[in-house]
Amino acid sequence: VSEGPAVAGSGALAALHRVFGYDAFRGEQEAVIEHVVAGGDALVLMPTGGGKSLCYQIPALVRPGTGVVVSPLIALMQDQVDALRALGVRAGFINSTQGFDERRTVEAEFLAGELDLLYLAPERLRVDATLDLLSRGKISVFAIDEAHCVSQWGHDFRPDYLNLSLLGERWPDVPRIALTATATRATHEEITQRLNLPEARHFVASFDRPNIQYRIVPKADPRKQLLAFLREEHAGDAGIVYCLSRNSVDRTAEFLTANGIAAVPYHAGLDAATRARHQSRFLREEGLVVVATIAFGMGIDKPDVRFVAHLDLPKSIEGYYQETGRAGRDGLPSTAWMAYGLNDVVQQRKLIQSGEGDEAFRRRAASHLDAMLALCETVRCRRGQLLAYFGQDPTEEGCGNCDTCLTPPETWDGTVAAQKVLSTVVRLQRERGQKFGTVQIVDILLGKRTAKVIQFDHDQLSVFGIGDDLAEGEWRGVVRQLLAQGLLAVEGEYGTLVLTEASGEVLRREREVPLRKEPKRPTTARSAGRG
Numbered sequence: 001v002s003e004g005p006a007v008a009g010s011g012a013l014a015a016l017h018r019v020f021g022y023d024a025f026r027g028e029q030e031a032v033i034e035h036v037v038a039g040g041d042a043l044v045l046m047p048t049g050g051g052k053s054l055c056y057q058i059p060a061l062v063r064p065g066t067g068v069v070v071s072p073l074i075a076l077m078q079d080q081v082d083a084l085r086a087l088g089v090r091a092g093f094i095n096s097t098q099g100f101d102e103r104r105t106v107e108a109e110f111l112a113g114e115l116d117l118l119y120l121a122p123e124r125l126r127v128d129a130t131l132d133l134l135s136r137g138k139i140s141v142f143a144i145d146e147a148h149c150v151s152q153w154g155h156d157f158r159p160d161y162l163n164l165s166l167l168g169e170r171w172p173d174v175p176r177i178a179l180t181a182t183a184t185r186a187t188h189e190e191i192t193q194r195l196n197l198p199e200a201r202h203f204v205a206s207f208d209r210p211n212i213q214y215r216i217v218p219k220a221d222p223r224k225q226l227l228a229f230l231r232e233e234h235a236g237d238a239g240i241v242y243c244l245s246r247n248s249v250d251r252t253a254e255f256l257t258a259n260g261i262a263a264v265p266y267h268a269g270l271d272a273a274t275r276a277r278h279q280s281r282f283l284r285e286e287g288l289v290v291v292a293t294i295a296f297g298m299g300i301d302k303p304d305v306r307f308v309a310h311l312d313l314p315k316s317i318e319g320y321y322q323e324t325g326r327a328g329r330d331g332l333p334s335t336a337w338m339a340y341g342l343n344d345v346v347q348q349r350k351l352i353q354s355g356e357g358d359e360a361f362r363r364r365a366a367s368h369l370d371a372m373l374a375l376c377e378t379v380r381c382r383r384g385q386l387l388a389y390f391g392q393d394p395t396e397e398g399c400g401n402c403d404t405c406l407t408p409p410e411t412w413d414g415t416v417a418a419q420k421v422l423s424t425v426v427r428l429q430r431e432r433g434q435k436f437g438t439v440q441i442v443d444i445l446l447g448k449r450t451a452k453v454i455q456f457d458h459d460q461l462s463v464f465g466i467g468d469d470l471a472e473g474e475w476r477g478v479v480r481q482l483l484a485q486g487l488l489a490v491e492g493e494y495g496t497l498v499l500t501e502a503s504g505e506v507l508r509r510e511r512e513v514p515l516r517k518e519p520k521r522p523t524t525a526r527s528a529g530r531g
């Protein structure tokens with residue numbers, strides 16, 4: 001429509017007002033759009049909800065030709081196109097869900113120059129017919145959405161993304177814009193390299209989501225804790241609850257429903273129709289809670305998700321950030337709430353040990369988990385820790401909108417307690433060659449004459465009963481924090497506690513162990529012992 005950056009710039013603002021009805025650009029949007037409209041390549045790193053779509057939609061409207069959007073989110077294309085058409089944008093898509101006639105119509109529209117935006121699944125570009133089609137039309141810009149799918153290390157890896165470097169080879173004059181919400185430097189480099197975008201200008205938005213309040217609570221009875229959280233703070237609100245297993249998704253959804261909260265399950269074990277129905281209810285209804293495995297949420301654009309709750313520990317900070325980032329896209333106050341406990345650490349460590357992949361893969365997974373655990377156990381500002389992980393400088397004084405800022409946790413010198421735990425493990429492991437998990441260790445420390453303690457003569461150990469100064473929940477907290485700090489490790493399918501190299505430093509009194517104070521547990525400590 002218009003030529004030259006200055007005119008194009010005003011065309012962009014006009015399109016923002018006229019088509020999308022927004023007053024002003026947000027953050028980096030304007031700079032990105034100006035750069036792409038002028039024909040430059042771009043790599044855009046913005047958190048979920050940051051407003052990435054406009055970064056390619058507006059250039060597609062302003063530049064002559066059709067903007068071609070490569071997206072792995074086939075299930076959402078229809079919705080995206082419908083939403084654009086409702087705004088008067090001429091949009092279409094080509095993917096495998098479509099009938100022949102429908103596809104022919106879209107192709108004809110594209111060739112006639114009647115489309116502003118064309119969405120394509122990446123696998124389409126493997127097909128020569130698609131490439132021929134694209135060659136016969138006029139393309140304004142290529143947008144590669146969810147660009148981190150090109151990374152072989154990520155859990156969203158799509159082999160077809162590796163093909164996309166051919167876009168630059170075949171259409172060297174068409175600007176390309178790659179977009180992602182994944183923030184780590186390694187991923188940026190991989191994207192630049194694999195998509196062959198060496199000249200792309202990088203636009204990195206702040207990863208801070210100031211309207212999200214981060215909270216991580218010790219896990220006691222997670223479903224009851226969740227229910228209390230929802231009733232007290234989010235009655236009638238829409239939100240997402242993440243669980244690790246399908247089974248736990250189903251049981252949690254049932255539990256919430258039985259307690260008067262509108263909730264539906266979502267996981268890969270449900271048939272496609274049920275999943276689609278639950279997803280569209282979530283998008284359209286007010287105040288529905290979706291209980292889901294991580295399969296749910298990628299590309300979901302629901303601005304008023306008021307909370308994201310985790311009943312199980314995510315495997316990495318990237319995952320946690322991405323999942324919690326689905327809350328509060330409208331900028332209004334929202335909560336990221338997680339219940340986290342000893343069993344999460346044991347379970348995740350076991351998963352890594354018994355999981356697939358070579359040694360390097362395991363080491364990588366372990367370091368991701370360590371960073372996640374450090375976030376859970378920190379006594380400093382959680383937001384600060386998150387931003388630091390993504391290479392951003394946090395503020396000195398803390399954010400004032402996370403649990404550790406709002407109620408600073410107390411710490412105590414846990415060196416002696418740590419020595420007691422480690423000595424008990426030494427007695428069993430080194431002196432008797434026995435393998436036991438947390439429950440037995442804690443029973444020994446507390447001096448409990450359980451059947452299992454008697455059976456193994458553990459009441460004869462010198463450490464028997466040396467821990468009656470702390471309650472059971474507190475001991476579990478000590479063990480959890482030792483695991484998180486790498487001062488203790490778990491082994492095997494029964495979660496046997498074993499020493500690490502660093503344990504020796506504590507036993508030899510060469511190292512102090514500051515610990516976070518555990519809140520006092522309810523008296524039903526046994527049933528609460530799940531955490």
Ligand code: ADP
Binds near residue numbers: 052054
């Ligand atoms: P992302 O793809 O980065 O997760 P979206 O592009 O879906 O984010 O945008 C998130 C939400 O913010 C959408 O509801 C979108 O309409 C809205 N939005 C984006 N840019 C603006 C803007 N400049 N002004 C107002 N709302 C905006």
Ligand code: ZN
Binds near residue numbers: 382384401403406
């Ligand atoms: Zn804070």
